Amino acid sequence: MIDSTSPDRHEAIGVVLRACEGQLEVLLTSGALPGATLASREPLEAALARAVDVSALAHVEQLETLVLSDCALATAYLGLVPVERAPAGDWRPVGSLPRLAADHAALVLAARTRLRAKLSYTNVGFALAPATFTISELREIYTAALEHDVSATNLQRVLVRRRVLERADGRRAPGRTGGRPAALFRFRLGRLEVTDEFAALRPPR
Amino acid sequence: MIDSTSPDRHEAIGVVLRACEGQLEVLLTSGALPGATLASREPLEAALARAVDVSALAHVEQLETLVLSDCALATAYLGLVPVERAPAGDWRPVGSLPRLAADHAALVLAARTRLRAKLSYTNVGFALAPATFTISELREIYTAALEHDVSATNLQRVLVRRRVLERADGRRAPGRTGGRPAALFRFRLGRLEVTDEFAALRPPR
DNA sequence: GCAAAAGTGTTGTGTCTACACCCATGT
DNA sequence: ACATGGGTGTAGACACAACACTTTTGC
Numbered sequence: 001m002i003d004s005t006s007p008d009r010h011e012a013i014g015v016v017l018r019a020c021e022g023q024l025e026v027l028l029t030s031g032a033l034p035g036a037t038l039a040s041r042e043p044l045e046a047a048l049a050r051a052v053d054v055s056a057l058a059h060v061e062q063l064e065t066l067v068l069s070d071c072a073l074a075t076a077y078l079g080l081v082p083v084e085r086a087p088a089g090d091w092r093p094v095g096s097l098p099r100l101a102a103d104h105a106a107l108v109l110a111a112r113t114r115l116r117a118k119l120s121y122t123n124v125g126f127a128l129a130p131a132t133f134t135i136s137e138l139r140e141i142y143t144a145a146l147e148h149d150v151s152a153t154n155l156q157r158v159l160v161r162r163r164v165l166e167r168a169d170g171r172r173a174p175g176r177t178g179g180r181p182a183a184l185f186r187f188r189l190g191r192l193e194v195t196d197e198f199a200a201l202r203p204p205r
Numbered sequence: 206m207i208d209s210t211s212p213d214r215h216e217a218i219g220v221v222l223r224a225c226e227g228q229l230e231v232l233l234t235s236g237a238l239p240g241a242t243l244a245s246r247e248p249l250e251a252a253l254a255r256a257v258d259v260s261a262l263a264h265v266e267q268l269e270t271l272v273l274s275d276c277a278l279a280t281a282y283l284g285l286v287p288v289e290r291a292p293a294g295d296w297r298p299v300g301s302l303p304r305l306a307a308d309h310a311a312l313v314l315a316a317r318t319r320l321r322a323k324l325s326y327t328n329v330g331f332a333l334a335p336a337t338f339t340i341s342e343l344r345e346i347y348t349a350a351l352e353h354d355v356s357a358t359n360l361q362r363v364l365v366r367r368r369v370l371e372r373a374d375g376r377r378a379p380g381r382t383g384g385r386p387a388a389l390f391r392f393r394l395g396r397l398e399v400t401d402e403f404a405a406l407r408p409p410r
Numbered sequence: 411g412c413a414a415a416a417g418t419g420t421t422g423t424g425t426c427t428a429c430a431c432c433c434a435t436g437t
Numbered sequence: 438a439c440a441t442g443g444g445t446g447t448a449g450a451c452a453c454a455a456c457a458c459t460t461t462t463g464c
Binding site: 411412413414415416417418419420421422423424425426427428429430431432433434435436437 | 438439440441442443444445446447448449450451452453454455456457458459460461462463464
Binding site: 151153154157158161173174175176177178179180181 | 452453454460461462
């Protein structure tokens, strides 16, 4: 029997997101966010790896640790993956989720908020995009992740000015309806980088 | 005896900062960051409150959960307090800390980084400043927290434009050496508010 | 030629830093 | 008067959104 000073159960939970066809989707397992309980002396990431195929993810970061309604602790992680590399599973649009535990719903919201914020001051989009892409394709990904419309023109200018994107070789042939062939781009870096560190109160020159 | 599937010890750790005489200081307890081990079914904040006088703090937010070198888990919190309300204790300038455990040193660094980032896009300065203050006094606080020089002129303009600061009644009488009496200001809000949400990729009008 | 899609030029707006200058007080 | 610290005016740099316009393709 566990006495009153023994620690509680601790769970690692993954909120894994992808941008698919203009919609942000979250991966569910048996109708809930995937999670695993920590074994003794097990690192958090190891437990997370038992719940989610972490090696497939392009970016993982910790969200927060909270006390669940049953008094167990849970540490939640945000995972991002491009559709092309996304593992098979029960992907659900974040806008129309089935009924989740209150904690899980809050975590999905925290993940969406975190992603939205980081898209505007980091290069985290790399983790949702394929190796190369057109600006139109990237626009669809950003639209899904930001959950508001994005102009392709300005998206290109902002990301190129910040040196987040660079040209890749080649062009994408137009579809049957014609149109100018689109240039291919890629993210300059495949890991997280802060690109707009100080909005104000920069250090003096 | 604890078997191999029983959970590990979990600690709540506080990284409490204040800005004192142009220096950012952290509160130590017995030469280390204050911490307390969670009892069974105890909320994280309750354990933190046993280690730190949370009620004195003007702002508290979770930093991260990590695995300590002894395999125990720890959830760290950032706490901010104005010097005037700061509890007595072993306050040390962050620039010249005694030798700390590697985990604790990393947490202090994480706290400094978090504070610096949030100062530039939120009103979090309220948690380091007294109820009313002159721009010069606030400049000293920002200089300490940002760890770089700050122009009083621009500080005032940025914070007033963003409606983070507002005028308070009265003026501060000049010192013995003369000078124009300084206007008093106060933070418009006493809780965290994001003031510069989207640096780029704003939603369309 | 015409529609469609991609991409560039340009303008206007807002926010920031830097610095010159003016203001109000003590001695 | 003059030194001292407080505060404003203003100019220049930059980043951004919006939108008109040009380019390149399929049919």
